[in-house]
Amino acid sequence: MSAAGRGRGRPARDRGQGGANQGGAGRGMGQIDEALQMPNPNAEQVPMTTYIRDIRKLGAIKFVRAADPLKAKKWIDDMEKYFEMMDCTEVQKRMIAAFFLWGEARQWWQTVTRTTVDIAAMTWEEFKTQFYEKHFPRSVRKKKGIEFMELEQSNTMTVSDYEIKFTELSRFAPHIVANKEHKIRKFEWGLISHVKRLVVGYRCDTYAKVVECAMAIEENNNNIFQKKKGVTVTKERKRKGYFLRSSRK
CATH class of the missing domain: 1.10.1200 (Non-ribosomal Peptide Synthetase Peptidyl Carrier Protein; Chain A)
Structure with missing residues (x-):
């Protein structure tokens, strides 16, 4: 084949490769967008001690009891604010919150753990429901x-x-x-x-x-x-x- 013939053949291959590259780039961006919208699969692998350390740095404090129910509500609101800055699951949020229960609140939580069938699967929303019933009752609200x-x-x-x-x-x-x-x-x-x-x-x-x-x-x-x-x-x-x-x- 002549040099001219070979020259005419190259653009076709180049165009084919360029199209493949563009398609690959498009698929790559789509995968990135999809990954950003999905929960972090590595969240389960992060040690709980790391989450505890991080949320303490954000300002989380222990909850003992609240003579004023509004303080109990504020504690929950603060924890939710901190969770917005952390990449953890709903179950991990519950575990982190339970760690910060001390004194009378800890005794209450131990009772909950003994009377709940599947405590390991309890989510943050379920924890809040239980917490409010005890520390921020419906009558007060x-x-x-x-x-x-x-x-x-x-x-x-x-x-x-x-x-x-x-x-x-x-x-x-x-x-x-x-x-x-x-x-x-x-x-x-x-x-x-x-x-x-x-x-x-x-x-x-x-x-x-x-x-x-x-x-x-x-x-x-x-x-x-x-x-x-x-x-x-x-x-x-x-x-x-x-x-x-x-x-x-």
Whole structure:
């Protein structure tokens, strides 16, 4: 075969190889995407001591007992926050959480392990259900939900104080805060009257905006009050000075 013939033959092979390479690259990217969406198969192989060490570094603390049920809820919330940073299974999450149970909480957990048929298969969600029944009972959650529904800003509370309490208790009324419009209107409804009257007129469409609006109105009201107070004090001082000068004459 002539050199020209061989030259004409090469592009066909090159094109074939290029197409194969492109197809391989496409399949490779697809495999990477698929792997990123799948749970880590090596999670089971990581020693539990490594997970314990890592979650301690994140700030996990032991749970003994909670006189205030809200502290029990906070402990669970904190553990879930730490788990978001860790690549472990639902069963491993339960094992890690159980490790941090001490004192009275540990005694309770030992009772659970003795009375649960397949404790080794218990997941984090199942653990939370058991934990809440003991340390954060339904009656307390219902009471907190009612407290949220009746929450109003008192004369001694700033808008910031009210917002903090609103956020704290809103966890117990998910059916309200899950709806953006209902959450905004509930916040407005609980504001002190002279602030609420102005906030409602703005028809804020996000929770952040209604909080910001209420704080701005409160600050403006405080500034006006301070100016009026200053004028009153000045007039009072002038009045006292007039009587003082008159008494000297």
